[in-house]
Amino acid sequence: MLKKIDKLVLGSFFQLFFLxxxxxxxxxxxxxxxxxxxxxxxxxxxxxxxxxxLMYFALTLVPQALPLAVLLxxxxxxxGLGEHYELTAIKSSGVSLPRILMPVGLIALVLSFGAxxxxxxxxxxxxLKTYTLLYDIKQKKPTLEFPEGAFYNGIPNxxxxxxxxxxxxxxxxxxxxxxxxxxxxxxxxxxxxxGTMRTILGDQYLQMEVENGYKFSDQGSSYxxxxxxxxxxxxxxxxxxxxxxxxxxxNKTPEELFTGNRYMKNVDQLQTEADSLFDFAKRxxxxxxxxxxxxxxxxxxxxxxxxxxxxxxxxxxxxxxxxIKNETFSKSDMQTLYQRAISRAESLQALINSNxxxxxxxxxxxxxxxxxxxxxYTLAVACFxxxxxxxxxxxxxxxxxxxxxxIVSIAFFIVFYVMGIMGDKFARKDIVPVxxxxxxxxxxxxxxxxxxxxxxxxDSRVFEMDIYLIFWDKITQKFAKKTNPTT
Numbered sequence: 001m002l003k004k005i006d007k008l009v010l011g012s013f014f015q016l017f018f019l020x021x022x023x024x025x026x027x028x029x030x031x032x033x034x035x036x037x038x039x040x041x042x043x044x045x046x047x048x049x050x051x052x053x054l055m056y057f058a059l060t061l062v063p064q065a066l067p068l069a070v071l072l073x074x075x076x077x078x079x080g081l082g083e084h085y086e087l088t089a090i091k092s093s094g095v096s097l098p099r100i101l102m103p104v105g106l107i108a109l110v111l112s113f114g115a116x117x118x119x120x121x122x123x124x125x126x127x128l129k130t131y132t133l134l135y136d137i138k139q140k141k142p143t144l145e146f147p148e149g150a151f152y153n154g155i156p157n158x159x160x161x162x163x164x165x166x167x168x169x170x171x172x173x174x175x176x177x178x179x180x181x182x183x184x185x186x187x188x189x190x191x192x193x194x195g196t197m198r199t200i201l202g203d204q205y206l207q208m209e210v211e212n213g214y215k216f217s218d219q220g221s222s223y224x225x226x227x228x229x230x231x232x233x234x235x236x237x238x239x240x241x242x243x244x245x246x247x248x249x250x251n252k253t254p255e256e257l258f259t260g261n262r263y264m265k266n267v268d269q270l271q272t273e274a275d276s277l278f279d280f281a282k283r284x285x286x287x288x289x290x291x292x293x294x295x296x297x298x299x300x301x302x303x304x305x306x307x308x309x310x311x312x313x314x315x316x317x318x319x320x321x322x323x324i325k326n327e328t329f330s331k332s333d334m335q336t337l338y339q340r341a342i343s344r345a346e347s348l349q350a351l352i353n354s355n356x357x358x359x360x361x362x363x364x365x366x367x368x369x370x371x372x373x374x375x376x377y378t379l380a381v382a383c384f385x386x387x388x389x390x391x392x393x394x395x396x397x398x399x400x401x402x403x404x405x406x407i408v409s410i411a412f413f414i415v416f417y418v419m420g421i422m423g424d425k426f427a428r429k430d431i432v433p434v435x436x437x438x439x440x441x442x443x444x445x446x447x448x449x450x451x452x453x454x455x456x457x458x459d460s461r462v463f464e465m466d467i468y469l470i471f472w473d474k475i476t477q478k479f480a481k482k483t484n485p486t487t
Contacts, residue, residue, distance in 0.1 A: 005090055006103040013077045013104050020076070021069035028061045029054070039138050053137070056130040063119050063379040067416070070108055071386035072409040077104065078394030079404070087395055097457050101391050108387035116380035120266050123376075128264045132255050146172075146197075155206070155243050157181045170196050175210055177241070187218040192239070199245070206243040213239065262372045270373035277366035281359045288355045295348045367434050371424055374438035381442055382416065388449030392456035412448070416441050 033054075040050070078101075081087040090100055146152045151161045158181075163174030172195055179188035192213030200207050215234040258264060262273065389412060397404055419441035427437025 005095060005100065008086070009077065009081070009100065010103050010107070012080065013073060013107065016076050017069060017073040020072040021065060024068045024072070025058060025061060025065040028065055029058050032057065032061065036134065039134070045137065049133075049137075053130070053133055056126055056133065059126045060123060060130055063115060063123060066111060066115050067379065067382040067386045068409060068413045070111060070383050071390040071412060072406065074104055074108075074387050074390035075394040075397075075409055078391050079397050079399045080394075082395050082398030087398075097392075097395065104391060105384075105387060108384045112380045112383045115383055116376060119376040119379060124264045124266055127261075128255055128258055131261070131263070132258055135258075136252060151176075151178075155245075157183075158243060170198060172197060175208075175213070177208075177210075184218075189216045190214070190239070190241075191216070200242075204245055206245055208241045208243070209238065210241070211238050215239075262369050265369075265372075267373050267376055270369045274366040274369040274373070277362045277369065281362035281366070284355055284359050284362065288352060291351065292348055295344045295351075363430070364428055367428050367430065370434045371427055371438055374434065378420075378438055378442050382445070385442055385445050385449055386412075389445060389452060392449070392452040395456045396452065412445065416445055419444060 040053075045053075078087065081090075087100070091097065146160065146162045146165065148165055149161075149163055151159050153159050157179075159178040161176040162172045165172050173193065175190075175192040175195055177190040177192075178186055179190065180186075182188065190210070190213060192210035194212065195208055195210035197206060197208045199205065213236055215232075215236065217232045217234075262270060265273065390409070393408065397408070423432070423437035423440045425437075426432045427434045432440075
């Protein structure tokens, strides 16, 4: 049963957690969306597609937003309690600091378990929908827009030039239309004095009505007819052209095409992928060893090279006779053997280099899969570690609000983020083991959390300047006594 102290602490924490989580998620969403801003502008996507895309992307960022939200909210919660002397009053009543931190700690544990299941089950499905939709958006053509005085080739098999457009966006003047539907080059041309254009049937077609114009058509080349080309000119007062706009729509790509990506897999699938890639690398290495034996005339166990039959008498005599398996070769034979050996060595080197690159790619992709698998755990565990940093640090700083807590939280999150990037890079290149590269940020922050918890339990004044000023005065006094022993 919850006590009044637990209700007080949890009430303060939940209010701040939902606020900070929303703010952090919004900031991360804006940062990541900036990378795809150019792909979204000018596509006429509509509010429904944009809303769907933002919702998917926000859900993919939940695992990264949770640790920072836990850190910031716990730091602000206990910092606010300390700033208003509520934490001091609770301690004076005989309640220990671990007992005060326990309810929020249990919530952090629940968030960690929930974050892991969300990362492992929901995030792969959300990533699949997010990146499928992003691919469709990137493939979508920009909005239909005719520039004045220039040819527009966005409609397949048509090239249209409008010299002047009316302010209403419907009327147009001095129109030239090249018809390339017959795939015969610029043989069909329509020229008109003026006209109008509008989309019809739910923006599926573009209708252009032109007036006072001519249609010029070259009926065929002299090579085809073996006679002079026939040229036709038709005059019209009004003409109507309808252009299909299905290429400007958002085409739905099957999600099955993206299921092979590691971001769309759960922990078990990632482990299976890594094992398969390591197995491919091992078998490729074994195949190299078998194939390389064909490049040697003498196998390793049967090779026996005797001493040279005679030593060169001159510096230029560099190809003496040799005895190999009781067979004597002359200098010309040795020259042939050397060239043959060089050729086979070069072929063997090319074989090793090409297959070595394949082995490296297999192993690197396997390590990437393992890193992605460990990330499902590390981001979840980071929620509890951030609590271990934020809660005791807030009780030490005794500052609530959005000032000092925000600065401290951002500093620790930057450390966590940078170490994560470095660990991923080193692990991918096999500089450090995958386990070390994935878990090093959590381990370092855990040390910080345990240190702050120890200092908070002892009521240490780590962040108060007067402690360091007193310590500095003691050091200066000691040096002063050593330099002036008579005083």
